[in-house]
Amino acid sequence: MLRVRDLAVGFDTPAGFLRAVDGVSFDVHAGRTLGIVGESGCGKSVTASTVLRLVPRPPGRILGGEVWLGEQDVLTLPSDDLPGIRGNEISMIFQDPMTSLNPVFTVERQLFEVLAMRFGMSRQQAHARSVEMLRTVGIAEPESRLRAYPHELSGGMKQRVMIAMALLCEPRVLIADEPTTALDVTIQAQILHLIKDLQQRTGTAVILITHDMGVVAETCDDVAVMYAGRIVETGGIVEVFDSARHPYTRGLLASIPRRGQGRKAELPTIEGIVPSLTAPIEGCRFAGRCWKRRTLGAADAARCASEDPALRAFAGGEVACHFPVEGTVRPEEMTS
Amino acid sequence: MSDGNGAVPILQVENLKKYYPVRGGVMGRKIGDVRAVDGVSFSVREGETMGLVGESGCGKSTLARALLRLEDPTDGTVLFEGNDIATASKQDLFQLRRDLQIIFQDPYSSLNPRMTVGEIVREPLLVHGVGSKEEQVRKVRDLLETVGLSGDVIERYPHEFSGGQRQRVGIARALALEPKLVVADEPVSALDVSVQSQVLNLMMRLQKERGLTYIFVSHDLSVVEHVSDTLAIMYLGRIVEHGPVDAIYGRPAHPYTRALLEAVPVPDPKQRRVSVPLEGEAPSPVSPPAGCPFHPRCPFAIEACKAAVPALEPVGAKVVDGQAEHFAACIRQGEI
């Protein structure tokens, strides 16, 4: 449904030019959910917005790559055609529903604009459709909610309205950028459930961007793990969670406190910090923090520092590591 | 409630209330109350960690701040080593503050961007006039090294640090006056998973080394379970369940606790939930429902739940020294 190839995006910052996304490729299939996970600053949100060419300029710049939506490359489209893509073919839900809804218009007005623009609906038609859609996203008393202004709604409610808006146009691809981060766990569960439910009904392809491994595990079919502007590992959800090959993915999964892990025991951590993306990086981006590398011989360790690993196919997925991890690893090994 | 296993209760909270007036009109007349914290009682034993869990708006942050009298409580007592913080005089409070410190959620807004790290950590020492200038500087270096930052960073400004490092600075500041009790208000919520584990490890190490008592406020049940000894679950300004972590996680007595635990997404794709654990949203604290505040969402609610606010009652038979340890505020706790 959506094929992204070698996407690269950079930003001008006071500290210099920053390559936020550097050669990212992935596919999304109809009716499936791709989770893009990673820690803050790894480039996952930039990737998502670049798919819609929503890069603020300045300071942002799309450096290269292709985004194929069917037979169209979104990145080479004339900018006049972009509104036809946005909302219609690809919709997006943002993390903060408050800033995504216009505070001076009622919900109905905002939904009406979408419907009028996309389908040329009259007010009556739009109203009926809006009520129906709000009901679909699980809003009780949709008639009265339509007359509400965004600030009169709770966070969960606003996110539901956002989803309703995103789905009004029956998009082929839905990008959800941290849709539940601002919400409580119980509400999060409801929203995630809603997205899944709707996806099953409409067959939309979903890209779910999140930093929460739990949410990914709960929702996604495929997962792509990003680190420092790159995808370091990708594959089916079970494969990645059960037997991650990349030391980073391993470390990430291990550092989450889990039930029954032993209370107050020391948690495995990934030491160090994400490298600065303003300076060119030689070799593997994770090399500086890699626990695996510390277990390697001098020659192999030097290779990590000098040679940039490409994504290689592995059983059930792809991994960008010269020395992928296999089997089980004890937490202490990762920490040392 | 006295000590169960030889540990002394360092903090005893009785019927603590914090109401915010709702004002209106030109001259700001009071027209109502927001009952952010509505009659909370619990105790914490020295050297232990009490987890405080709840969803946004449940009053847990307000409670944390009221404990330290960053907000003046409306009613109730907060006995710290026998001194009532809630009514302490200015001078007494000033002295008490040395023993009570707080760590904040947002490592960005909790550090003054215009002060160097050294100045930030030194401020409490300056305010309390601890030691000479040289001693203070030495102490600041020691503290920074204790939290895992090199002493050379004192000249640098917060923006030069990552979120995890900033949180370490915040911890160093909290430790500067060598407190006995530290309230950690969502200390890792804003951090990435890999960093989160680093900070949690640090906090646990400090507790061991310094015998600190923590009140650990969080909405992340996995984290709380990992670090806490006892747990209090809040809903709409009240504690609905309180007791040892194992007991609560093992056999939650309150339907809300149960739903909350179920809502947490587990980072294991093989354990996916099928249904949504809890419908609806928490009502506004301005107009809480009559009776049990949870009854509108509670799957087990009966007519009697609407009648009166249920009190915390001991759960099961486990009693230590004639005192129950596990409490829940549900009239049907035995039945479900």
Place this chain on the structure above:
Amino acid sequence: MSRLRLSTVTAGGATLVLLGLLLAPAPPVESPVLAGPEATASVPDSPTPQERAQAAAEPSPQSAPVVLPADIVWETNLEDPPIGSDEAIRGGTFTYSITAYPLTFRLMGPSSNDAFAGWNRAFTMAFGLVMLHPVTDRFIPMMASAWSVQEDQRTIYFRLDPDARFSDGTPVTAHDYVFTWDMMRSDEIVDPFYNNYAEQYYESVDAIDDYTLRIVGTRTSWRPLYDYAGLWPTPAHAITLDDDWVTRSNNEFQVAPGPYVVSDVVRGESVTFERVPDWWGDGKQYFRGLYNFDRIQLRVIAPERSLDYLRRGEIDLHVETSARGWNEEYTFDAVRNGWLRRARVFTETPSGVYGLHMNLQAPVFGSREFRQAMQHLFNFERLNRNLMYDEYYRQVSFFEGTQYTNPAVRPYAFDPAQARVLLERAGYRRPGQGEGGSFLGAVGRTVRGLLLTRSDTDDILVNERGERATFTLIYGQASLGRHLTVMQQEYRRAGVDMRLQLLEPGTAFERGLERKYEMTLTSRTAGFYPSPRQYLHSENLETTNNNDIWGFGTPQVDSLIEVYERDLDFEDRLAAMQQIDEIVHDEAFYIPFWMAPYIRLVHWDYLRFPEFYLPLRTEQVSDWMVYWIDPDARTRLEEAMARGEALPLDDEIDKDFYGVRERFR
């Protein structure tokens, strides 16, 4: 610049409106427009409380039947020369400018005192019983052919001119005067000024027969004709006085006894007067040579554009009010060729008090020597030469422009050396030069120099008590700022620090009246007869808010004022007043400024004037219509202009028939 004219009549006031011609009162201009250095403000000139009480105590003569005294002696005056010229040629249309279109043609009631009202009064309606001859200063007949002032000095009998007719042909009778008085007192006219005037000045107005009138004033006066002959006839038959009168008569052309009536108007643009055919006054001694035009058209033209209209030939006459304009603008061909003529005609009218006033109650001005020093430091010549084109004349007398000036009084000459002597006598000396010499002083001056004010007040004189020779001058006329700052520099050079404070004009005026100032700059208009009591009598000292702004008053002057007010002998009065003039001069609390005793005229060659140009007592060209249009000259001018030829030039632009200028030398 001709003196800007503010109506000087006040509540009950007998001051001149159109000087000499009409004794009829006019309400004060409501908001005095102050323009130019000579602008003046007026202040009430009301009867003192004592006088009013005195008048009230006397029994009213009204109760007796009105009969002519048997032994009545009629007076008239036909000996004085005519006002106009015998050479005058009748005919033609005279076009001139007014600043605003009239709001009404009435003379009483709301809005009846605008710029146009002066013309209306002078040419149509407000024809009083007698008038003052503008050259001899004696009363001459106007509507009345004879009069008789009784011994009580407030009862006057008038014999009306039987020829007098209104413009509709009806004879003017004594009843028309009674009607005027009734009308002035009526509520229907909605005019508090006239209501008040009629009550305060007239005890009774009675018609003895159709042509005999008796007027009784409210109080004894040594100038009863001046005070009580101001009524004009109103055609009782043409006016219905009711509640609607004010509105109805707003735009009504009035029936009037004068030589002209309003005949034609273009709303917002012009008003035309037309001469009454066979006007009854033609041929009367004092109307000869006057009112020569058949038509007078007044066009609404902004003052600053008036010269342009003249140059285009759209008006016949322009009065230049700016010294700069007079000296710099008349270099164009029409003037050089003698097509347009310029004349600066010297006249003499009371100019009132105008200059700097020192508050005698202010400590700094307590010393007469100090005040005299201030006089000697006033460098009028410098101001006149360098800021005013040498166009003005120093005012000297307290009674400037009246018959009571003391010719012996000379202005204080600019003499800083003498001023220094006087200042030293008053105890003021230069401060020691210590500051300037010492190192610390030098540092101090440097630091101060670096700050915001120049360190130029160091040389201000100081007296023994350490008080500096400093005072504040408050003033309301912003346009005078430049003259004052030049003065200020002159004073400063002599070691006197005069600070300037510009106030809102009304505030400055009030502060003067309340004597809340040290030095102030104000002016007062004056009547034909000076009224020294309100300015100089010690009775004013007890209160404020009167015209004695200096706080002056001595028993000597009080008694001189008594002489002036009570003595019926002119010589005695003159001696008293001249003595007052001298005392005021010696006391030196008033630094007289300057005046312009002339009218500057620019006119086309065909507009002709008598050899004396204008009568002596003329304030503005509408006062006396002595000029005329010469048709031959018009032809001659048109031919010369067509051929581009010059006409013979005048040798002398200044016209000083009465030797007015000599008095200022």
Place this chain on the structure above:
Amino acid sequence: MLGIRLDPITRRRFERFRSIRRGFYSLLILGAAMVLSLFAPYLAESRALLVLHEGRVYLPTFSFLPMSTFDQEPPAGWETNDVETDYFRLQREWALERELYARERASAGDDPAALEALEARYPNRRNRVFMPLIPWNPYENDFWYNEVLNDIQDRLEQGEAAEAARIARRDGLGELADAIDEGRIDALLSDPDASATGTVVGLARSGVLPSIADLGVLPPTPPDLRRRHYLGTDSQGRDVASRLLYGFRISIFFALFLVLAGQAIGTVVGSLQGYLGGRFDILSQRLIEVLMAIPFLYVVIILAALIAPTFWMLLLIMALFQWISITFYMRTEMYREKTREYCLAAKSYGASHLRIIFRHLLPNCLTPLVTFTPFAIVGAIFALTGLDYLGYGLPPPTPSWGELLDQALQSENRDKLWLTLAPFTALTVTLVLVVFVGESVREAFDPKEYARYE
């Protein structure tokens, strides 16, 4: 940077400001002009900077030296001891002696007696006067243009042709001096074509001697290097350049003091409102609203009419109204900033309210203060100029731009371009510079990049 350690935000903003060249250079120019204007008495002053007389050095800036010091002739009516030396004239008088000496020395030959007599005739030729760049103080009335010809005329009429020539030569009227020296003057004056009135003024009018054709005029006079009126004189013959300079000094410092005072009060009030909140906030806010409803200019005019407005007094009056607007910004800043956790942190270890406000909150709330200050300065300059224009500002003869503008806009001065252009240009340039600074500051402080989405 200047030895002061700036926190990184400030430093970044400052660097950003510096990188905006227009604003940065405007600030440099303004700063230089302000510093320079502090030394105005050494730039524009009728007192000489230095006089060398008979081997002695005089510094007239620091002391009153009467005319007798240098045997200068006083103006008519004055005594030598009373009047301060006219240094500008003295300079020309001494220069004239040098000139004449040089001329006569060439023809004197080598006769020692003649040389001695010559030396004695020109005793001042070795003396020197050093005048400031603009040899006029802002108060001095120069009526030379109108008076010098009359002066010469008087001398001629009194038969003092030599003195007349001396004056003419001294004041730079060489052509006229030559005509007198060569005895041509009588012929010229009696020729009606050369002088219609038979006077020197008439001679000037006819234009026969072009170098005096512009004399005999009343102020305002156009720019003229001969008298060193670089920008001409105003309607009282005062040097426009000098008045502009002093006017600048007063305007800019007045504005600066006013804004500083206003911002200080506004910051304190606004901070307290924001920090304390509650009743205090509401009550003070209502009070401010009442105060705001008072028409400020009108009040100043009324007050100015009641008390003599000195510099500081006017400053005080205007400061009473100046502080209001900034309180709104400081209040909201404080409201926002006090909820930040670093503020709570400070509270948690017992920092006092004052410490929290001044050490922690204020430095983080200064953005509106700094960004609004340049615009407030513009407003203050405008207000002062406006008041002066109306005549209710600083009392005359204080040099001020508003007063100059007022003169320029008088109808009789409409053709005197220099009068209009000088204050207009000065005002425009100053305000544009300040606005440039302000815009740049704002840009430097604005965290937003002006980004555009496709």
